[in-house]
Amino acid sequence: TIWNLGSINADHVYAVDHILAPGETLAATDLTTGLGGKGANMSVACARAGARIGHIGAVGPEGGWAVDRLTEYGVDNRWIKRLDVPSGHAIITVAEDGENSIILFPGANRALPIEAIRAALAEAEVGDWFLTQNETNLQAEAAALAREMGLKVGYAAAPFDAQSVAAVLPLIDFLILNEVEAAQLEAATGTAPGALEVNDVIVTLGADGARWFDNRSGTVEDFPAIPVTPVDTTGAGDTFTGYVLAGLDRGMPMGQAIGLAMRAGALMVTRPGAADAIPDLAEVQAFLQP
Numbered sequence: 001t002i003w004n005l006g007s008i009n010a011d012h013v014y015a016v017d018h019i020l021a022p023g024e025t026l027a028a029t030d031l032t033t034g035l036g037g038k039g040a041n042m043s044v045a046c047a048r049a050g051a052r053i054g055h056i057g058a059v060g061p062e063g064g065w066a067v068d069r070l071t072e073y074g075v076d077n078r079w080i081k082r083l084d085v086p087s088g089h090a091i092i093t094v095a096e097d098g099e100n101s102i103i104l105f106p107g108a109n110r111a112l113p114i115e116a117i118r119a120a121l122a123e124a125e126v127g128d129w130f131l132t133q134n135e136t137n138l139q140a141e142a143a144a145l146a147r148e149m150g151l152k153v154g155y156a157a158a159p160f161d162a163q164s165v166a167a168v169l170p171l172i173d174f175l176i177l178n179e180v181e182a183a184q185l186e187a188a189t190g191t192a193p194g195a196l197e198v199n200d201v202i203v204t205l206g207a208d209g210a211r212w213f214d215n216r217s218g219t220v221e222d223f224p225a226i227p228v229t230p231v232d233t234t235g236a237g238d239t240f241t242g243y244v245l246a247g248l249d250r251g252m253p254m255g256q257a258i259g260l261a262m263r264a265g266a267l268m269v270t271r272p273g274a275a276d277a278i279p280d281l282a283e284v285q286a287f288l289q290p
């Protein structure tokens with residue numbers, strides 16, 4: 001089982017002619033609302049990859065639909081709290097030239113009480129995985145608790161936040177970053193991914209694939225991406241992370257889990273949308289199969 005402490009957002013995507021200037025009022029030409037947030041995306045990816053996944057998080061009074069959506073995808077919702085704080089959401093404007101701007105409102109995502117995490121992890125078993133990112137509160141407290149209880153701890157240090165990273169890094173077995181976050185981490189800590197005291201570190205490189213640092217043996221392995229024509233790269237990293245964790249949770253060797261995640265990530269970028277666009281295992285296995 002995977003236990004994911006993570007954000008749940010409503011992504012409101014507004015199509016506009018151009019990105020707003022200060023003081024400007026602009027009518028949008030289209031609106032689509034979908035499930036997003038790095039946490040929710042990763043939970044959906046874990047579930048769609050076939051893992052047992054319990055999401056630990058919170059929504060506000062208007063967030064019931066997001067919980068329903070997660071549940072439909074197979075995520076265990078018993079550890080998602082309903083708080084009297086507005087749900088996390090993102091106001092995303094996308095201009096005709098593809099340029100975007102985003103307002104992120106954390107809301108309930110950053111208001112989770114520690115009791116909720118304790119209650120969830122009380123159900124966990126030794127050897128389960130705990131996963132978290134930087135869009136909630138209590139990452140370090142939860143990671144420490146999970147580790148104490150004999151869980152393996154995975155961390156996607158995104159969005160990069162030096163304070164959270166410093167607190168969580170000593171508590172983890174597995175770290176995943178994109179290229180930008182890897183550079184931010186190295187700048188903040190003065191340590192390269194291959195020199196961290198974390199067993200496994202993956203740096204995803206977009207269209208260039210991913211690099212796995214096995215820091216126990218000191219080896220580095222490169223995995224090329226699967227060539228596709230990207231339509232929307234939103235959620236590619238989250239999909240990749242969920243698929244890797246699901247593979248590891250099932251007992252796959254890292255190389256095989258990365259191979260599966262590489263396909264899932266490539267398929268994901270050919271589709272518009274966030275959580276709702278994440279492919280399931282059958283689609284990923286059929287992708288590029290003769």
Ligand code: ADP
Pocket residue numbers: 178179204205206207208209210225226227228230233234235236237238240261262263265266269
């Ligand atoms: P993030 O979304 O966090 O920035 P990346 O852009 O590094 O993460 O993408 C994560 C993974 O998704 C990559 O390692 C790769 O497997 C897949 N991916 C992303 N962009 C592409 C692309 N243009 N072509 C093929 N695969 C891609």
